[in-house]
Amino acid sequence: MAEHASKVTFRVQRYDPEKDSQLHMQEFTVPTKRGTTILDGLIYIKENLDSTLAFRTSCRMGICGSCGMLVNNYPHLACHTQIEEFHSNVITVKPLPNAPIIKDLAVDLMPMFDRHKSIKPFIIRNDEDEMAKPTREYEQLPDEVEAFEQFSYCIKCGICVSACPTSASDAKFLGPQALGQCYRYCADSRDAGAKERLEIADSNHGAWHCHLAGACSEACPKGVDPAFAIQLLKRKMAVQSLGGGRKEKPAEIYPPPTETKPKIQVPPFTVKK
Amino acid sequence: MQAEAKHRPNLLGAGGWFWAGNYKMERYLYTLHRVTGLGILLFGIFHLIETTFFRRQGESVWQMTTGFLKQPLFEVGLILVAFAFVIHALNGLRLILQEFGITLGKPKRPVYPYQDALRRKRGYTMLAIAVIVILLLVFLLNRLVGGG
Amino acid sequence: MFRTRLRLLFLLSAVGTAVFLGIHMAVQHLNNVLATGELDPTSWASTIGRATQSGWVVIYILLLVFALYHALYGLRGIILELTTSEKALRAVNWLFIVGGVIVFIWASYVPLALMSSR
Numbered sequence: 001m002a003e004h005a006s007k008v009t010f011r012v013q014r015y016d017p018e019k020d021s022q023l024h025m026q027e028f029t030v031p032t033k034r035g036t037t038i039l040d041g042l043i044y045i046k047e048n049l050d051s052t053l054a055f056r057t058s059c060r061m062g063i064c065g066s067c068g069m070l071v072n073n074y075p076h077l078a079c080h081t082q083i084e085e086f087h088s089n090v091i092t093v094k095p096l097p098n099a100p101i102i103k104d105l106a107v108d109l110m111p112m113f114d115r116h117k118s119i120k121p122f123i124i125r126n127d128e129d130e131m132a133k134p135t136r137e138y139e140q141l142p143d144e145v146e147a148f149e150q151f152s153y154c155i156k157c158g159i160c161v162s163a164c165p166t167s168a169s170d171a172k173f174l175g176p177q178a179l180g181q182c183y184r185y186c187a188d189s190r191d192a193g194a195k196e197r198l199e200i201a202d203s204n205h206g207a208w209h210c211h212l213a214g215a216c217s218e219a220c221p222k223g224v225d226p227a228f229a230i231q232l233l234k235r236k237m238a239v240q241s242l243g244g245g246r247k248e249k250p251a252e253i254y255p256p257p258t259e260t261k262p263k264i265q266v267p268p269f270t271v272k273k
Numbered sequence: 274m275q276a277e278a279k280h281r282p283n284l285l286g287a288g289g290w291f292w293a294g295n296y297k298m299e300r301y302l303y304t305l306h307r308v309t310g311l312g313i314l315l316f317g318i319f320h321l322i323e324t325t326f327f328r329r330q331g332e333s334v335w336q337m338t339t340g341f342l343k344q345p346l347f348e349v350g351l352i353l354v355a356f357a358f359v360i361h362a363l364n365g366l367r368l369i370l371q372e373f374g375i376t377l378g379k380p381k382r383p384v385y386p387y388q389d390a391l392r393r394k395r396g397y398t399m400l401a402i403a404v405i406v407i408l409l410l411v412f413l414l415n416r417l418v419g420g421g
Numbered sequence: 422m423f424r425t426r427l428r429l430l431f432l433l434s435a436v437g438t439a440v441f442l443g444i445h446m447a448v449q450h451l452n453n454v455l456a457t458g459e460l461d462p463t464s465w466a467s468t469i470g471r472a473t474q475s476g477w478v479v480i481y482i483l484l485l486v487f488a489l490y491h492a493l494y495g496l497r498g499i500i501l502e503l504t505t506s507e508k509a510l511r512a513v514n515w516l517f518i519v520g521g522v523i524v525f526i527w528a529s530y531v532p533l534a535l536m537s538s539r
């Protein structure tokens with residue numbers, strides 16, 4: 001296909017905490033061709049037009065979750081989104097809502113990371129010795145992996161939080177990211193920490209303030225579907241609060257430890273040395 | 274930590290309940306659910322006052338009250354409340370089912386282009402909307418048959 | 422799991438409200454379509470006719486219980502999403518508990534008194 005170069009206008013929201021009291025928009029003209037991403041455009045601006053433009057990026061391949069931003073009023077990973085997709089000559093770029101702005105397009109994701117940490121995003125087990133010094137693997141069947149695998153692709157870009165209506169008004173709300181990950185670990189057959197985690201999700205600003213607007217899942221650039229995870233989490237919480245819940249033990253190590261039999265005695269040498 | 278104080282807060286606030294970007298239908302059903310709920314609650318307060326304090330004062334006061342309320346403004350309001358009830362009740366039923374993951378299927382490995390459970394099983398949501406629309410028409414029909 | 426239990430009650434009361442308010446709405450708004458023979462369900466004769474039947478009084482009181490809990494817990498949730506202040510939330514909790522009980526007593530006393538006075 002022919003490579004056609006053209007120009008688009010980038011309308012970028014600017015804010016410098018040292019100088020500006022108000023947010024304002026600034027326009028740049030950026031040359032594009034087939035395959036140019038939003039991030040390429042921003043890098044072009046920074047290198048050629050205005051070096052003071054601030055945005056965050058690292059992997060430029062949709063894996064690190066640094067470059068979430070609001071492009072034409074919809075959150076995208078800038079590196080993962082081509083300008084062509086928008087069929088428009090004007091591209092409006094703003095920082096993700098619901099996260100404090102550090103400068104221009106760079107937002108502070110620390111509050112989200114803190115909420116993520118608060119739900120204990122790691123495998124919790126009772127066999128502490130095995131955890132500290134693993135001797136074998138934990139057994140897990142393909143079906144058991146499927147129960148949480150989808151939710152484990154979260155790259156913590158903050159896009160779901162920017163989409164969520166509850167996160168918009170409630171700064172203490174755990175948010176789709178943390179709640180989704182809460183389910184991801186609770187659903188893991190190797191984990192024994194569901195009880196403590198569900199208590200955290202049961203808090204005042206917890207899972208029940210998800211009202212299934214579904215915007216988080218719609219916007220998620222990795223197909224993680226946090227809304228679905230949260231609904232499954234609610235089901236788990238409901239079952240647990242009524243006295244049900246998983247009774248079987250978390251996955252055992254595999255292969256199971258066996259008693260080593262005493263070695264067969266080597267017969268004594270019959271030939272004298 | 275000092276630098277953090279300078280970060281510009283960017284929460285959308287209650288405005289974010291209504292709009293945060295160009296999202297699909299479900300996010301606006303959420304808004305509609307909230308608005309209809311609050312509307313019914315507001316009506317409920319007046320309704321309770323009417324049916325307790327006013328009714329206790331006997332027939333003549335009651336007739337005066339209902340007579341006063343027979344104005345186009347209140348009549349339209351009453352229909353809107355009935356509509357709000359239908360929407361809130363059936364959308365709520367849908368939400369209860371979906372909130373427990375009953376109509377959402379099973380987790381799947383994400384394959385591009387991604388589709389989330391709510392959209393994969395949108396049929397149930399559309400069904401709820403269809404029932405809502407039919408019931409709204411029935412409520413409207415009752416008004417028309419009754420001559421307003 | 423305290424809040425989960427409250428929330429389950431909230432959902433249960435939602436279903437209860439939908440059923441009983443559904444009945445109420447059908448009587449009030451579907452009188453022509455369902456041919457209930459009621460020309461004006463809000464007339465004094467009609468309301469008092471229902472208020473003197475214990476079946477209706479039970480329905481109305483159940484509706485009151487379910488709707489009151491559903492409404493107040495729902496509103497509390499919305500307020501909680503608007504403020505991060507724990508103090509405000511505690512005030513709302515108590516206001517709604519006390520207010521809810523008062524409204525319940527008053528609004529169930531009225532139909533009971535009406536019924537027994539006939």
Ligand code: FES
Nearest residue numbers: 059060065067079
């Ligand atoms: S730069 Fe890593 S996700 Fe975009």
